[in-house]
Amino acid sequence: xxxxxxxxxxxxxxxxxxxxxxxxxxxxxxxxxxxxxxxxxxxxxxxxxxxxxxxxxxxxxxxxxxxxxxxxxxxxxxxxxxxxxxxxxxxxxxxxxxxxxxxxxxxxxxxxxxxxxxxxxxxxxxxxxxxxxxxxxxxxxxxxxxxxxxxxxxxxxxxxxxxx
Amino acid sequence: xxxxxxxxxxxxxxxxxxxxxxxxxxxxxxxxxxxxxxxxxxxxxxxxxxxxxxxxxxxxxxxxxxxxxxxxxxxxxxxxxxxxxxxxxxxxxxxxxxxxxxxxxxxxxxxxxxxxxxxxxxxxxxxxxxxxxxxxxxxxxxxxxxxxxxxxxxxxxxxxxxxxxxxxxxxxxxxxxxxxxxxxxxxxxxxxxxxxxxxxxxxxxxxxxxxxxxxxxxxxxxxxxxxxxxxxxxxxxxxxxxxxxxxxxxxxxxxxxxxxxxxxxxxxxxxxxxxxxxxxxxxxxxxxxxxxxxxxxxxxxxxxxxxxxxxxxxxxxxxxxxxxxxxxxxxxxxxxxxxxxxxxxxxxxxxxxxxxxxxxxxxxxxxxxxxxxxxxxxxxxxxxxxxxxxxxxxxxxxxxxxxxxxxxxxxxxxxxxxxxxxxxxxxxxxxxxxxxxxxxxxxxxxxxxxxxxxxxxxxxxxxxxxxxxxxxxxxxxxxxxxxxxxxxxxxxxxxxxxxxxxxxxxxxxxxxxxxxxxxxxxxxxxxxxxxxxxxxxxxxxxxxxxxxxxxxxxxxxx
Numbered sequence: 001x002x003x004x005x006x007x008x009x010x011x012x013x014x015x016x017x018x019x020x021x022x023x024x025x026x027x028x029x030x031x032x033x034x035x036x037x038x039x040x041x042x043x044x045x046x047x048x049x050x051x052x053x054x055x056x057x058x059x060x061x062x063x064x065x066x067x068x069x070x071x072x073x074x075x076x077x078x079x080x081x082x083x084x085x086x087x088x089x090x091x092x093x094x095x096x097x098x099x100x101x102x103x104x105x106x107x108x109x110x111x112x113x114x115x116x117x118x119x120x121x122x123x124x125x126x127x128x129x130x131x132x133x134x135x136x137x138x139x140x141x142x143x144x145x146x147x148x149x150x151x152x153x154x155x156x157x158x159x160x161x162x163x164x
Numbered sequence: 165x166x167x168x169x170x171x172x173x174x175x176x177x178x179x180x181x182x183x184x185x186x187x188x189x190x191x192x193x194x195x196x197x198x199x200x201x202x203x204x205x206x207x208x209x210x211x212x213x214x215x216x217x218x219x220x221x222x223x224x225x226x227x228x229x230x231x232x233x234x235x236x237x238x239x240x241x242x243x244x245x246x247x248x249x250x251x252x253x254x255x256x257x258x259x260x261x262x263x264x265x266x267x268x269x270x271x272x273x274x275x276x277x278x279x280x281x282x283x284x285x286x287x288x289x290x291x292x293x294x295x296x297x298x299x300x301x302x303x304x305x306x307x308x309x310x311x312x313x314x315x316x317x318x319x320x321x322x323x324x325x326x327x328x329x330x331x332x333x334x335x336x337x338x339x340x341x342x343x344x345x346x347x348x349x350x351x352x353x354x355x356x357x358x359x360x361x362x363x364x365x366x367x368x369x370x371x372x373x374x375x376x377x378x379x380x381x382x383x384x385x386x387x388x389x390x391x392x393x394x395x396x397x398x399x400x401x402x403x404x405x406x407x408x409x410x411x412x413x414x415x416x417x418x419x420x421x422x423x424x425x426x427x428x429x430x431x432x433x434x435x436x437x438x439x440x441x442x443x444x445x446x447x448x449x450x451x452x453x454x455x456x457x458x459x460x461x462x463x464x465x466x467x468x469x470x471x472x473x474x475x476x477x478x479x480x481x482x483x484x485x486x487x488x489x490x491x492x493x494x495x496x497x498x499x500x501x502x503x504x505x506x507x508x509x510x511x512x513x514x515x516x517x518x519x520x521x522x523x524x525x526x527x528x529x530x531x532x533x534x535x536x537x538x539x540x541x542x543x544x545x546x547x548x549x550x551x552x553x554x555x556x557x558x559x560x561x562x563x564x565x566x567x568x569x570x571x572x573x574x575x576x577x578x579x580x581x582x583x584x585x586x587x588x589x590x591x592x593x594x595x596x597x598x599x600x601x602x603x604x605x606x607x608x609x610x611x612x613x614x615x616x617x618x619x620x621x622x623x624x625x626x627x628x629x630x631x632x633x634x635x636x637x638x639x640x641x642x643x644x645x646x647x648x649x650x651x652x653x654x655x656x657x658x659x660x661x662x663x664x665x666x667x668x669x670x671x672x673x674x675x676x677x678x679x680x681x682x683x684x685x686x687x688x689x690x691x692x693x694x695x696x697x698x699x700x701x702x703x704x705x706x707x708x709x710x711x712x713x714x715x716x717x718x719x720x721x722x
Contacts, residue, residue: 010345013294014282021287062469068291068311071345 002031003057004076004083004154006162007046008038010069019046019070022063028052032085032151043071045162047153049129074162076154083154087132088114089123092143102142109135120145169298169329170199173262176305178205179337182233184224184588185209186217190237191277193264195329197235209588209617212609214241216581218248219607221259223582226568227543228589229382231258231312238264239277242323243284247575249319250288254572255403256380258317260308267327268296282323290318298331306338315348316467317380348466352483352491360438360462360479361495367436367460369504370396373419373448376403376571377441377465383486384408384564387440390493395500397508399427401442402556405567410560411540413509420448421707422553425515425719428707430508431456432714439463441485444474445572454712464488515719517557518704525674527551527626527697531558534596534624537681542594543568543586547579547603549633551626553703555598577606580623584610587619594685597623601651602631611664614690622684623692625657628699636702640717657694666690 009015016035023030031049038045050057057075064073076083093099099121106113106123115122125135129152136144156162167175173196177185184207189197200208211217214236221232232252236245242263252259266275271294282292290311293304301324308320364370378387378400384407391398391414398408399416408415419427431437437459442448449455452474461477463470464485471480481488519528531554534542540562546552546569561567568586570578583597604625614621626632635649658668671680671693684691704718 014286017283018286025287059469059473062471062473066467066469068346 001054002049002051004078004081004152005048005050005061006074006076006154007048007064007070008072008162009044009046010071011042011044012069015044015067015069016046018067019048019064022060022067023048023050026052026056026060028056028060032149034151034153047151049152072162076156080160081154081156083128083152084126085129085132085152086124086126086150087136088148089125089136089139089144090146091121091123091139092145093119093121098142102139105138109138111135165335166332167335168195168199168332169301169324170196171203172298172301172333172335173305173324173329174199174203174205175335176302176337177233180231180305180309182206182231185233185235186211186220186224186585187235188214188217188237188241189235190241190264192238192266192326193235193241193262193324193329195326196262196264196324207588209584209613211581211584211613213607214244215248215577216584216607216610216613218245218259218261219251219575219578219581220585220588221261222248222252222257223545223568223585224589225252225257225259225585226582227565227586229565230589231260231309232585233260233262235262236264237277238266238281239279242281243279246284246288247573249285249321251570251573251575251578252319253288253290255376255570256317257319258312259319260312261319261321263321263323264329265294265323265325268325269327271325281321285321288319289321292321292323294323294325295328296325298328298333301328301333302335302337311346315346348484349468349482350466350484350487352464352481352488354491356479356481357488357491358495360481361492363436363460363462363479364394364396364438365497365499368501369434369507370394370436370438370501371416371431371434372396372398372438372440373401373431373442374398374404374407374440375401375442377485378404378407379564381441381466381484381486382564383441383489386486386489386493390489390496393493393498394496395505396438397430397505399423399431401445401448401571402569403571404442405556406561406564409562411562416508416512418556420713421450422557422703422705423713424517424557425705425716426508426511428705428713428716429515430511432712433507434459437461439465439477440489441465443470446474448713449474450707450711450713518718523674524698525671525677525695527554527695527701528558529674530624530626530677530695530697531555531598533677533681535559537685538594538596540566542566542596543590545569545579545583545586545595545597547597547599548574548576549600549603549631550628550636550701550703551598551600551632554626576603579603580607580614581610583621583623584614584617584619587621588617595619595621597621599623599625600632601625601627601629601654601657604657605654608660611661611666611690615665619690620688621690622687623661623690625692625694626697627657627694628697628701629654630699632701633703635700639700639702640706641708657692661690661692666692668692668694671695
C-alpha cells in the first residue's frame with residue numbers, strides 16, 4: 001500500500017540520510033521525497049511517498065520519531081489532505097502543426113509552456129500524481145525528451161496542521 | 165575568557181563528572197591529548213586497540229551506571245571504535261565517543277586518515293555530530309551526554325576536526341538545553357497501568373519476563389518489592405541477569421535459546437506475560453508464532469518503537485520501568501496464585517540444569533565452584549560463546565550490574581576490555597572475566613593495559629581448542645563437519661599472560677581447580693587461569709533456531 005508521510009525536522013546536516021536509511025533498512029520503498037523550508041525558521045518539512053505494509057510503516061514511524069532531529073511525523077491519509085506535484089516535461093516538436101497541437105492540448109489541461117525552441121517545448125504541470133501521469137500519457141505520442149518531477153507535497157485539509 | 169576547542173572538551177567532561185577516559189591518541193586528535201596532559205581532570209587509560217577502548221568504556225558504563233567515554237583519532241582509530249559502538253547500541257549502554265577528524269577544509273577530499281565516521285556510525289549510534297564550529301561545541305557535548313544517559317540510553321559520537329579543536333571561543337556551558345524532538349516518556353499512562361493491574365489480578369498463571377531495562381533503570385529494588393506483593397515468578401533475559409535474586413524461590417533464572425528448561429516451559433504455560441524493559445529478541449522467543457500461545461502480554465518499555473515490534477502486545481505501557489513498577493506495586497492488590505506457584509516449584513524440581521558430574525574438569529563445574537566461592541558478590545564479565553552461556557546458567561546472580569556481557573551484538577573479544585572498564589569503575593569489587601580461547605584472542609592485546617594499570621582481574625579462559633559455540637552448531641546442524649573451528653596453534657595462555665607481566669596458572673584437572681581459584685581470587689595482581697576443558701562439551705538446554713522455546717535439546721521432557 002502507498003503512504004504519504006509528512007516529517008518536520010531540524011535543519012541539520014545528515015538528517016535526510018538518517019531518514020532514508022531507516023526506510024532502506026526495513027525495505028520500505030521510497031517513491032518520492034520532497035524537502036523544503038517550513039513555516040518555521042530552521043525547520044524543514046519533508047514529504048515522503050512510500051510503498052509497503054501498514055505494520056512496517058508503524059515501525060518506521062516509531063523509528064523516525066526516535067531520531068533526535070525529527071520533531072513530528074504524521075501520516076497524511078488521502079481523504080484528509082490536499083496534495084500536489086509539479087512536473088516539467090520536455091516534448092519534441094517536429095513541425096509547426098505539431099507544436100500548435102501540443103500547445104492546444106496544454107491549454108486544455110491547464111498546463112503552461114515555459115520554454116519554446118524549434119525542436120522542443122517545455123511544459124509545466126501541477127496536479128495530483130494521477131493527473132500528471134494521465135497527461136504524460138497524452139504527451140507520450142509526441143515524443144517526451146525529458147521529465148523532472150518534484151515528488152508529492154501535501155497539507156491537511158481545513159485548519160488541521162502537522163503540529164496541533 | 166576564550167577557550168580552545170580542546171579546553172572546552174576537558175571543561176565539559178569535568179562538568180559531566182567524567183572520571184576516566186579510554187583511548188588512543190593519533191594525528192587528528194593530538195591537540196586534545198596535549199590539553200589533557202596539561203590539565204588532567206580525569207584519568208586516561210591507554211588501551212592497545214581502539215576496540216578495547218570502546219569496550220572498556222562500555223564495561224565501565226555497565227558496571228557503574230555512569231556514562232563511559234572513549235577517545236580515538238580519525239580514520240582507522242575511528243573505524244576501530246565501530247564494533248564497540250554497535251555493541252553498546254544493541255544493549256542500550258551510555259557511551260560518548262570523541263573522534264579526531266582531519267581539518268575542516270580537507271573534509272571530503274579523501275585526506276590522510278579521513279573517514280566519514282558520522283556516516284559510518286549513523287545506524288549504530290543514538291545520535292552523532294560533526295562539529296564544524298567551535299561555538300557549537302559545548303552545547304553539543306551537553307546534548308551528547310544527555311542523550312547517552314536518558315531515555316533508552318545508547319552511544320553518541322562527536323567528531324572533532326583538528327582545526328575546530330584548536331579554534332577559540334567564549335565558553336558557555338548550557339545548564340539545560342531544549343531538545344524539541346527528544347522527550348522520552350517517563351511516567352507511563354495511568355489508565356494503562358490501571359488496566360495492567362486489573363489484568364494481573366485476573367491472571368492465574370502470570371510470569372514476569374525481565375530484561376536489561378531493569379538494570380539500566382536501576383529498578384531491581386522496585387521489581388523485588390512488586391514481586392513481594394504479588395508473588396509472580398520471574399524469568400530474566402541474558403542482559404537481565406541480576407535484576408532479580410536467583411536464590412529466591414520465585415526466580416526461574418534465564419529463559420531463551422540456552423535458558424533453563426523450567427523457565428522456558430513455565431513461560432510457555434503462562435496466561436499473562438509481564439515484559440519489563442525487554443524487547444522479545446529472537447534469542448528469547450524462538451519461533452515467535454508459537455511463543456506463549458496462551459498468554460496475554462503487558463509490555464513496559466521506555467522505547468515506543470519496541471512496543472509491538474516483534475509481538476503484538478495487549479497492554480503497552482511506554483515509560484521508565486522503575487517509575488511504572490512502583491506505580492504498579494502501589495495500585496496492585498496483594499496476590500498469591502498457589503496452584504501456579506506449586507506448578508513452578510515442581511517444574512524447577514523436575515528440570516534442574518544437568519551435566520556430567522564426573523572426574524573431568526567440566527566448564528559447568530568451574531562456574532558452580534566460582535559461584536560457591538564468591539557467593540554472588542563478584543562482577544562477572546564474559547566474552548561471547550559457550551562459556552558465556554555456562555556463566556549465565558551456572559552462576560547464581562543476586563545483584564544488578566554483577567553480570568556484564570555482550571547480548572545483542574554477541575561480540576567476541578568483548579570480555580577482557582569490558583572487564584578492564586568494570587574494574588576501573590569498581591576498584592573495590594572482585595572482577596572476574598570469563599572467556600573462551602577464541603574470544604580471548606580477539607582482544608588479548610589488552611592484557612598489557614590490565615597489567616600496566618595493576619588491575620587485579622581474574623580471567624578464566626575456558627580452553628577447549630575450538631570456536632566452541634560454532635563447533636556445537638556444526639555438531640548439531642552440520643553433520644559434525646568442523647569447518648575452520650579448530651583453534652590449533654593457539655599459544656599457551658598461562659605463559660602468554662606471564663610475558664605481559666601477569667600471573668598465569670594452567671588448570672588441567674578438576675582436583676586443581678579449587679586451589680587455583682582461591683589463589684587467583686586472593687591475588688592482588690592480574691591472574692589468568694587457563695582451564696583445559698573437554699573439547700566437545702556442549703551447552704544445554706538448547707532451542708534449535710526457529711523452534712518453539714519449550715522444545716529443547718538436551719532436556720528429558722518425557
